[in-house]
Amino acid sequence: MKIGELAQVAQCSVETVRYYEKEGLLPAPARTATNYRSYGSEHVDRLRFIRNCRALDMTHGEIHALLDLIDRPAGNCGAVNQLVDEHIAHVDVRIAELSQLKQQLRELRQRCQSEQAVDACGILQGLTSMATEPRHERHTHLG
Amino acid sequence: MKIGELAQVAQCSVETVRYYEKEGLLPAPARTATNYRSYGSEHVDRLRFIRNCRALDMTHGEIHALLDLIDRPAGNCGAVNQLVDEHIAHVDVRIAELSQLKQQLRELRQRCQSEQAVDACGILQGLTSMATEPRHERHTHLG
DNA sequence: TTCACACCCTGAAGTTACTATAGAGTCAAG
DNA sequence: CTTGACTCTATAGTAACTTCAGGGTGTGAA
Numbered sequence: 001m002k003i004g005e006l007a008q009v010a011q012c013s014v015e016t017v018r019y020y021e022k023e024g025l026l027p028a029p030a031r032t033a034t035n036y037r038s039y040g041s042e043h044v045d046r047l048r049f050i051r052n053c054r055a056l057d058m059t060h061g062e063i064h065a066l067l068d069l070i071d072r073p074a075g076n077c078g079a080v081n082q083l084v085d086e087h088i089a090h091v092d093v094r095i096a097e098l099s100q101l102k103q104q105l106r107e108l109r110q111r112c113q114s115e116q117a118v119d120a121c122g123i124l125q126g127l128t129s130m131a132t133e134p135r136h137e138r139h140t141h142l143g
Numbered sequence: 144m145k146i147g148e149l150a151q152v153a154q155c156s157v158e159t160v161r162y163y164e165k166e167g168l169l170p171a172p173a174r175t176a177t178n179y180r181s182y183g184s185e186h187v188d189r190l191r192f193i194r195n196c197r198a199l200d201m202t203h204g205e206i207h208a209l210l211d212l213i214d215r216p217a218g219n220c221g222a223v224n225q226l227v228d229e230h231i232a233h234v235d236v237r238i239a240e241l242s243q244l245k246q247q248l249r250e251l252r253q254r255c256q257s258e259q260a261v262d263a264c265g266i267l268q269g270l271t272s273m274a275t276e277p278r279h280e281r282h283t284h285l286g
Numbered sequence: 287t288t289c290a291c292a293c294c295c296t297g298a299a300g301t302t303a304c305t306a307t308a309g310a311g312t313c314a315a316g
Numbered sequence: 317c318t319t320g321a322c323t324c325t326a327t328a329g330t331a332a333c334t335t336c337a338g339g340g341t342g343t344g345a346a
Contacts, residue, residue: 019304034312036323045271052273056248070267077255077264084252084266091245095238102234105199109227112220121220123227124213128188130195162333177341179294
């Protein structure tokens with residue numbers, strides 16, 4: 001199986017496959033006589049795994065950790081549970097942040113309902129006078 | 144006012160201030176005899192504005208657009224309203240995406256409640272066998 | 287006066303997870 | 317034998333910064 005076919009079954013681009021190989025997420029496959037990458041079903045499985053993790057917004061670091069757990073099973077899957085739990089917590093935090101954000105934006109939007117002059121626009125005034133909060137550090141992922 | 148003081152009142156790093164200047168968001172200030180940047184209250188206002196927009200997760204492009212509207216008031220603030228409305232819509236979409244994500248993660252987490260062996264772990268099995276969905280394109284911002 | 291130390295300067299590179307581009311080789315069909 | 321789709325490598329670009337290297341400036345204390 002060549003790279004284009006693999007990319008298609010895993011729903012990603014050819015460039016992404018090569019990128020994962022360079023990143024060490026996907027093992028380098030055998031090559032044909034003419035230097036084309038040649039994949040087997042184990043690559044399909046692993047690439048699917050990676051893409052599914054990415055669809056759940058896990059970082060490459062998290063995926064690396066999970067792949068390591070698969071490759072070197074250390075007895076039990078407590079580590080897997082912990083990783084997923086932490087990831088869910090990250091998602092929760094981000095949802096809460098965005099909800100608060102949306103509320104702020106709605107309040108801001110309330111300040112200008114009409115097509116009045118820009119120099120009197122309540123939105124622009126609001127953006128200048130908003131309290132500047134200390135920016136809490138962002139998490140590694142989820143924007 | 145030197146750059147460190149400005150950064151402090153606007154709750155950002157000195158490097159970020161210099162970066163905004165390079166990006167054209169913050170006008171280049173006068174310099175002292177020894178080439179230190181020297182800021183006035185107009186810079187404080189504009190940097191606060193920028194940081195507040197960023198706190199609302201606006202992109203630099205959006206902030207540029209708002210700053211242009213401030214600098215060259217074109218009559219009414221319909222454009223401001225539209226920009227904010229579109230931004231709220233983006234936030235809404237992202238919240239919906241993350242909520243769905245969280246649900247998927249919770250379902251996944253259900254598959255392994257115990258400290259069983261990794262090779263039987265339902266989470267890892269789930270991550271391998273999940274349907275690989277075509278990845279919808281991401282928005283410019285909001286992670 | 288000289289030392290330490292905090293602050294400032296520039297320019298370049300690193301971050302994340304890719305995407306895009308350039309320039310070249312390979313393969314199957316017509 | 318040529319056309320077009322596919323593959324290869326290497327490099328650069330994306331967003332919004334952060335970090336680093338290598339230097340200059342300002343001030344209080346020894």
